[in-house]
Amino acid sequence: MVKRLETEVWDLDNCSGCGMCVAACSKQVLAWGEETHPVRQMRTKNLGLSKTTLDSCTFCRKFCEEVCPRLEHWLPIEAQSIQSAHARGPVFSGAPNDIARAVISAGRSAGLLDGMIMLDLDRWNLEPVARIGSTVEQIVDTIGPQYLWAPIFDALNEAVFEQKMENIAVIGTPCSAQAIRKLRSSTNELLKPYQKAIRLSVAVFCTGIYRPEMIDEVLVKRMNVSRDQVRRLEISPDRQWLQATLWDGSVRTIQRQQAESFTRPGCGKCDDYLGESADLAIGTLGAPAGTSTLIVRSQAGAVFTRNAVQMGLLETSPEVDVQALEAAASEKDRRERAQAFKDLEILMLDGLVDPKKRADAIQQFIRLYRTPVRPGAVEAFPRGCTGC
Numbered sequence: 001m002v003k004r005l006e007t008e009v010w011d012l013d014n015c016s017g018c019g020m021c022v023a024a025c026s027k028q029v030l031a032w033g034e035e036t037h038p039v040r041q042m043r044t045k046n047l048g049l050s051k052t053t054l055d056s057c058t059f060c061r062k063f064c065e066e067v068c069p070r071l072e073h074w075l076p077i078e079a080q081s082i083q084s085a086h087a088r089g090p091v092f093s094g095a096p097n098d099i100a101r102a103v104i105s106a107g108r109s110a111g112l113l114d115g116m117i118m119l120d121l122d123r124w125n126l127e128p129v130a131r132i133g134s135t136v137e138q139i140v141d142t143i144g145p146q147y148l149w150a151p152i153f154d155a156l157n158e159a160v161f162e163q164k165m166e167n168i169a170v171i172g173t174p175c176s177a178q179a180i181r182k183l184r185s186s187t188n189e190l191l192k193p194y195q196k197a198i199r200l201s202v203a204v205f206c207t208g209i210y211r212p213e214m215i216d217e218v219l220v221k222r223m224n225v226s227r228d229q230v231r232r233l234e235i236s237p238d239r240q241w242l243q244a245t246l247w248d249g250s251v252r253t254i255q256r257q258q259a260e261s262f263t264r265p266g267c268g269k270c271d272d273y274l275g276e277s278a279d280l281a282i283g284t285l286g287a288p289a290g291t292s293t294l295i296v297r298s299q300a301g302a303v304f305t306r307n308a309v310q311m312g313l314l315e316t317s318p319e320v321d322v323q324a325l326e327a328a329a330s331e332k333d334r335r336e337r338a339q340a341f342k343d344l345e346i347l348m349l350d351g352l353v354d355p356k357k358r359a360d361a362i363q364q365f366i367r368l369y370r371t372p373v374r375p376g377a378v379e380a381f382p383r384g385c386t387g388c
Contacts, residue, residue, distance in 0.1 A: 002030070002040055002057055002064055009070045010037040012346075013265035016175035017209070019130075019151025020183065021064035024191065027056040030064060032151060036265050066186045069178035069277075070266070076276035077181075077297040082325070083316045084291040085282075090140070094291035095234075096204050096282040097144025099314065103202070103280065104169050105136050106308035113199060114165040117155050119145040119172045126215050126227045130155035134163065145172060146233040147242070149209045149264055152176050160197045169200040169304075175270060177203040177278035200300050203275030205283025205293075205328075208267035210242075210259055218258050219244060225252055273328050280304065286324040293320055 002021075009015050015037035022030045022038050030038045043054045065071060086094035087102035100118075107113040115134035121143045122129055128150035133139040152172045159165045170176060180201045183194055219225045225244065234243045242254040275281025279301035280294065287293040294316065296302050308314035348365075351358035 004065050004071060005068060006040075009068060012269075014070050014269045015266045016070055016179070016270065017149055017151055017264055017266060018069065018172070018176045018179045019153040020067045020069070020156075020176075020179040022151065023153040023156040024063040024067045024183075024194070026063055026190070027060055029056045032154075061188065061190065063188070063191065066188055066191060067179060067183045069175055069182050070269070072178075072182055074178055074181070074272065074277055076272075076274075076329075077278075079295050079297055080302060081296045082320050082322065083294050083296075083318055084287040084320050085294040085314055085316045086291045087313060088315050089313045094284075094287070094289075096284065096292045097142075099282050099292050099294065100144060100171050100202050100204070100280075101140055101142065102313040103304050103308045104171065104200075105139050106311045106313045107169065107200070107304050108136050108139060109311065110307050112167065112304065112307065113169050114167045115139075115159065115163070116169040116171060117152060117159055118142050118170075119150060119152050119176075121146050121148065121233075124228065126230055128212055132159050132163065134165070143232060145204050147206070147209050147235050148212050148215070148233070150212075153179065156194065160193055166197055167199040168197050169202060170198060171202040172204075173206040173209055174203045174272040174275045174277065174281075175266075177201045177275055177281075178272065181277040200280070200304055201278045202280045202282065203278035205273055205275060205281065205285055207273055208263040208270075210262045211264060214259055214262035217262070218254055219252065222258070223252055223254075274325060285328060286321040288317075288319055291317070293325065 005021065013036065017036070019032070019038070022032065029041045029043065031041055033039050040057070043056060044051045045054055085099050086092065087098040089102065091098055104113065104116050108115070115132060116139060118131050118133065120129055120131035121127070123143070126148075128146065128148040130150055130152045131142055132155050133142060152170065153176070159168055170180060180198055183191060183198070186195070215227065219230065220227065225246070229246045229248075231245045231247045234245065235241070236243075240256050242256070242259050244252045244254065246252065274283070274295065276297070279298040280296060282292050282294055284292050294305065296305055305314065305316070309316060347357055347361035351361040
């Protein structure tokens with residue numbers, strides 16, 4: 001059943017919006033509405049003159065829980081290498097999306113990939129979409145992630161089962177990489193088609209993603225910029241502004257305060273800025289001007305990076321401000337701790353009526369408030385301390 005999703009994710013506004021649960025639902029009863037999370041569709045069956053509501057989830061294998069990234073606490077995958085990079089070839093650019101396109105195009109040309117799924121924008125109306133690309137031309141023609149939300153895994157079943165892709169790269173935000181990591185860790189044999197098909201996960205650095213209506217409310221209504229004038233969107237490394245570059249070359253700057261109210265609720269619970277579950281993570285933070293930081297976290301990431309360099313589509317340098325990345329990670333730790341205290345409040349309330357939750361609340365209280373013990377020192381209360 002989707003009980004854990006409802007109580008631990010949806011009811012707490014903790015949904016990442018990746019759409020992996022919808023894609024993996026074997027009963028096809030999860031769907032997107034206007035809510036900030038998927039909803040379970042109720043189905044009925046006629047029995048004579050009466051209608052009976054069916055509980056489609058009763059005998060389900062819980063694929064949705066198997067793949068939801070918010071039902072797991074993630075430790076960072078250690079970086080194998082951190083370097084600055086810029087794309088070469090037809091486009092000489094250090095923008096994160098151009099670097100991602102260079103890596104994926106090189107992988108497709110070398111036969112390492114059948115195609116990709118990427119968060120993209122419709123060029124005509126700036127609506128965010130999950131785009132499938134199976135040729136180098138289609139890959140190069142994408143705009144790439146623009147910090148506007150769309151459930152990226154809405155396109156997964158089409159890529160795997162309709163287009164029969166066997167080697168797919170997924171380019172999105174850190175939460176989509178977490179969903180892939182959760183999928184890869186599953187031992188459920190029925191999820192093997194997805195596990196085998198996804199060859200590479202790429203995440204752009206992200207501190208939050210905006211709901212699509214931000215375009216109308218901020219750009220169109222407040223700044224009098226029509227959708228067809230916008231060429232691309234770009235967010236600053238410190239998230240202080242969002243820039244819209246127009247086709248005439250001019251730039252409109254949206255201050256963070258104007259756009260912050262359109263951030264998806266689940267982004268406030270996320271503690272991953274640097275794509276710590278992705279094979280490759282890309283962002284401007286820590287990189288010299290005109291380049292982006294490229295973090296390789298797996299063997300697959302190293303293979304695709306080396307392939308792009310050898311094909312002359314990517315150039316790398318060891319010049320990276322590691323301290324800036326460490327500062328971002330510490331900010332993530334502070335957000336994670338703040339979320340832990342919020343979770344403790346919920347546990348304490350639940351503990352008033354549920355003895356089992358009470359024990360969990362006590363342990364969480366001890367973990368958060370107890371003074372850390374120095375190496376070699378002996379704890380004053382090794383057993384039995386309630387933290388009071």
